[in-house]
Amino acid sequence: MVKQERAARTRENLIRSAAEVFERDGYAVASLTAISSQAGVSNGALHFHFASKEALAREVEDAAADAVEKMAEGCRGSADTLLQSLVNATCRLLAAVAGDPVVRAGFKLGHDPSRKNAEGGLWRWWCGWVQDLVAQAQEEGELARGISPEDAAAAIVATTAGFEVLSTWDRDWLSRERAGRIWAFLLPLLSGSPDRTPAGPDGEERPAG
Template structure:
């Protein structure tokens, strides 16, 4: 039992260390020796858990995806409209990107041209945004002249733009910046001018943002 606990801690330390390095320098520049050093474990321990850098990157991306799925599910369960769920999920995601290196690395790894594989997190996020926008349209929450496809493109592009800018300057992931984005976009999207940025999920779980 003690060995299993120690092994689990070592594995998680490697995932976090790898995430920090992937988030900082990208997949191509990250090295296994640097990751093992950051985690405080031997190279042999690293190779016991992860045979290759790609297998470690895949685990980081999988853990990031699971965290974001749980976040999205929680946001959707706490509000009454699909449009508010989209606002809350986006705001919470960007705040988590600022705080969680695993989620940050997961998005940076997604679609990294130096890494084999598909852009899984990007594709998943685009699907989630499109589904929420489509649900909002069916419920009459969108303004009549809003194209669901155009709205999806704009929100996905903005989300990844925040993530990319935040990699260079963490201020781009600040709560105030996220609020500015939605204060600008939401009046264009929403059928009702009364649709605001009130978010119980974000305030209670992540400290809130300026409105």
């Protein structure tokens, strides 16, 4: 049991270290030697857990996807409205990108041009999740009349992705205040009923214009 726990901790450490190296150096330049050094283990220990760099990258993506999906579904089940769920999930997603190297690397690995199997990964999942939630919001009468759910979802996904890209040179793009202000702009346009307009992140009062 002790050996199993130690092996599990080593594996988690390697995944986090790989995420940090992938984000810092990019997939093509990142080396297994750099990752093992970052984790404080030998190359042999790394190869015991992961057969290749690609296998390690997929594990980082899986760990990031698991964290993001749990976060998003938690928001979906805890808010009073679907639009409020979307506000909360978007703000928490940006916070996760800012604070969790595994989530940050998971998004970047999905569209890294040096990976043959990069197919959008987490961004593809996020796009589908937002589209599904906005479509349900329309069915529930939460969207304003004349608002296209496809256009609304596209604007939300593009904004989220844009914040992630811009954060590579200015981390303030991932701040809670910035996310709150963009939603203060979008929500009055999207909401079908003024008295049901969602609040800011996690129900807090929306920032004034």
